[in-house]
Amino acid sequence: MVDHRLPRSFFARPTLLVARGLLGQRLVRIENGVRLAGIIVETEAYIGESDLACHAKAGRTPRTAIMYGPPGHAYVYFTYGMHWLFNCVTEREGFPAAVLVRAIRPVEGLAIMAQRRNGRPQRHWTDGPAKLCQALDINGSLNGQDLCAPDSPLFIEVGDPLPDSSVTTTPRVGLNTVPEPWKSKPWRFKAGAV
DNA sequence: AGCACGATTAACT
DNA sequence: GTTAATCGTGCTC
Numbered sequence: 025m026v027d028h029r030l031p032r033s034f035f036a037r038p039t040l041l042v043a044r045g046l047l048g049q050r051l052v053r054i055e056n057g058v059r060l061a062g063i064i065v066e067t068e069a070y071i072g073e074s075d076l077a078c079h080a081k082a083g084r085t086p087r088t089a090i091m092y093g094p095p096g097h098a099y100v101y102f103t104y105g106m107h108w109l110f111n112c113v114t115e116r117e118g119f120p121a122a123v124l125v126r127a128i129r130p131v132e133g134l135a136i137m138a139q140r141r142n143g144r145p146q147r148h149w150t151d152g153p154a155k156l157c158q159a160l161d162i163n164g165s166l167n168g169q170d171l172c173a174p175d176s177p178l179f180i181e182v183g184d185p186l187p188d189s190s191v192t193t194t195p196r197v198g199l200n201t202v203p204e205p206w207k208s209k210p211w212r213f214k215a216g217a218v
Numbered sequence: 219a220g221c222a223c224g225a226t227t228a229a230c231t
Numbered sequence: 232g233t234t235a236a237t238c239g240t241g242c243t244c
Contacts, residue, residue, distance in 0.1 A: 082241065111225085152227070202225095231234100
């Protein structure tokens with residue numbers, strides 16, 4: 025059986041390349057031997073202590089420590105008192121950066137996702153960073169998880185390549201009090217119609 | 219010890 | 232379009 029998981033070398037690159045490269049790949053969560061998965065269609069890059077939108081702007085803290093670690097690990101954090109958000113750690117060890125996965129297109133485990141998303145229309149199961157975490161049961165217990173380990177319950181599989189013509193970039197979402205120029209950096213990547 | 223706010227979501231006017 | 236929900240985190244006193 026060929027291993028289709030993205031290797032650590034994929035994540036050990038400039039964060040913008042990883043964010044772009046993750047579009048079209050398959051995010052897989054295995055629970056009790058059951059696969060839940062979706063194609064990644066939206067990402068955002070957060071790059072280093074100088075990026076004032078990145079949590080690492082405050083330096084190394086217990087919360088941000090994982091971003092300073094080796095690439096290919098999950099950075100899962102809790103926000104707004106109720107939501108989990110999932111990121112992939114990028115770049116070299118010691119440089120804090122990550123890619124936030126903002127949306128996926130559900131393809132495996134649809135019945136379970138529907139249940140977790142409380143009967144809402146499929147269009148809204150995983151069209152937000154906290155929604156996909158709820159659908160795939162990604163929470164703090166997966167913070168620091170090695171996405172490249174052979175037995176990982178959370179990883180990224182190789183998907184179909186996405187042409188540049190179907191990718192758009194825009195400023196990142198939800199950075200209400202972040203100063204320029206960081207607020208307007210076009211570091212959000214979205215897959216449109218092919 | 220206290221406080222302001224957040225890489226959001228869902229419901230509501 | 233607006234706003235409540237809800238609490239960990241980092242900053243100030």
